[in-house]
Amino acid sequence: MKPLTVGGEAGATIVRELPQEVALTTWQTLSSVLLWAGQEPAWRGDLFEVTAMREWEERLLREEWDPELRDPLAVLVGELARLEHGSPQAIAQACLCVTDWATERCYWATAIAFAEAAGLSWPEQPQYAWTAGRLMRARGLVREATAWLKRAERVAVHKRDRDLQARALISQGNLHAFVGGDLRKAxxxxxxxxxxxxxxxxxxxxxxxxxxxxxxxxxxxxxxxAEEYAAGAVEIYKSSSHPRLPALAHDIATSWAAEGCYGPALQVLEAAAAQFDEPSDRLQVLASLAFAAAGSGNAVAFSAVTGEIQSLPDPVVDQSGAALLDVARGAALLADWALAEQLASRVVERSHPWTEGRLRDIAHDVLHDVLRRQTPAAEGTGHGHPRAARLAGEIVAALRA
Structure with a gap:
């Protein structure tokens, strides 16, 4: 398999996005890894001049860079110097260390390129193909993510790694649903x-x-x-203390709020909000909480939550137009027309007409309703049915356990 995200344009992006002092060396190291990975082991014996590679490794170790980048780059150069005896495992793991370093700093082209290099360096291990595919999916690279996730599934089947096979299928389903928009395939x-x-x-x-x-x-x-799947997932997540329980709680609560089942939604979201620290995730949960609070007629809770949202950095808020629209709808439910108009207008103004066309259309619809002083339509009574109330109690108890 050839690299799908590394080439002339992608290489230029990597060099441009990284700090100048590390950019060229990082790119040269990546190119060397890809050259090594692209050869059969028997043909790697004369790829590099060993003395030159050892000197490069020593120079790297003397650099006063962030050790979280410098050290894995030095490991890569050192392993490449071993030519046909270089360890695919060590190279793949060092590549993912660079990916982790780049991801934490939002150097996305670099993160993706080294994740792909890890998968190419140790192709017999489905874990690395899956990691590359998931990262590409998160960045909206549908074609590339599909190829790597399918590869992860194939290798997992070959190695009888059922856990990774299931993970690869789940990741493919999420790719179909949330990036490709094909719910049937999902x-x-x-x-x-x-x-x-x-x-x-x-x-x-x-x-x-x-x-x-x-x-x-x-x-x-x-x-x-959907109710059956939700209840089943809650039961399993509870029994295993699964780390995705807060995410499941959020998803279930937002589905209830969307149907006008505000009481149970508010109860769950208030318990779940404390579990989210990452700013973009917290923004989405707070926005859902604001909408549920407004639907429940709790203006005090709505005001408190919107105050916290407005205290978040502008770049975080502007990256989630969907969250802002949830707050705008909540403001409309409470007849706070000025806030609803302000937030809906912000999404219209700052969403990209090409890449966020659907979001922009929804924002226009919300703004149109707000200007007509028309509150969002909601199904249900706002209090929910007995099953929602019971499941909400279970979820809250599990979140606070």
Whole structure:
């Protein structure tokens, strides 16, 4: 498999996005890794001049750079100097250390390129292909993510790694649903993952597949089926203290709020909000909480939450137009027309007409309703049905355990 995200334009992006003092060396190291990975082991014996590579490694170790970048680059150069005896495992792991370093600093081209280099350096291990595919999916690289996630699935099947096979299918399902917009394909991928997880007793993967099936079936309008998946995922996540329980709680609560079931939604979101620290994730949860509070008629809670949202850095807020629209809808429910207009207008003005066209259209619709002083339509009574109330109690107890 050839690299899909590394080439002339991508290479230039990597050099431009990195600090000047590390950019060229990082790119040269990546290029050397890809050259090594692209050769059969028997043909690696004369790829590099060993003395020159050892001198390069020593120079790297003397650099006064961030050791989280310098050290894995030195490991890579040192392993490449071993030519055909270089360790695919050591090279792949060092590549992912660079990916971690770059991801923390939002150097996305660098992060993706080294993740892909890890997968190419140790192609027999599906974990690395899966990691590359997930990162590409998160950045909206549909074609490249699809190729790597399918590769991860194939290698996992070959190695009988059922856990990774299920993970790869779940990731493909999320790619279809949230990037490609094909809910039917997502349904099949998640369904396949669920069957594999159940057949091989993989309880965490079973819970994750049910979590995603809940989301997909809810969007498809299959409410009863969605309820069953939601309850099943909650039960598994509770029993295993799964780290995605707060995310599941948020997803279930937002589905209730969207249906006008505000009381249980508010109860769950208030408990879940404390579990989210990363700014963009916290923004989304707070926005959902603001909408549920407004739907419940709790103006005090709505005001407190919107105050916290407005204290977040502008770049974080502007990157999530969907969250701002949730707050705008909440403001409209409370007839705070000035705030609703301000937030909807902000999304219209700052969303890109090409890459965020759908979001921009929704923002225009919300703004149109606000200018007409028309509150968002909501289904249900705002208090929810008995099953929602029971499940909300279970979720809150698990979040506070």
């Amino acid at each position: 349904l099949k991928a998640h369904g396949d993952a669920l069957r594999i997880a159940r057949r091989h007793g993989l309880r965490n993967r079973e819970g994750e597949a049910m979590h995603d099936l809940f989301v997909v079936t809810w969007y498809l309008g299959r409410s009863r089926e």
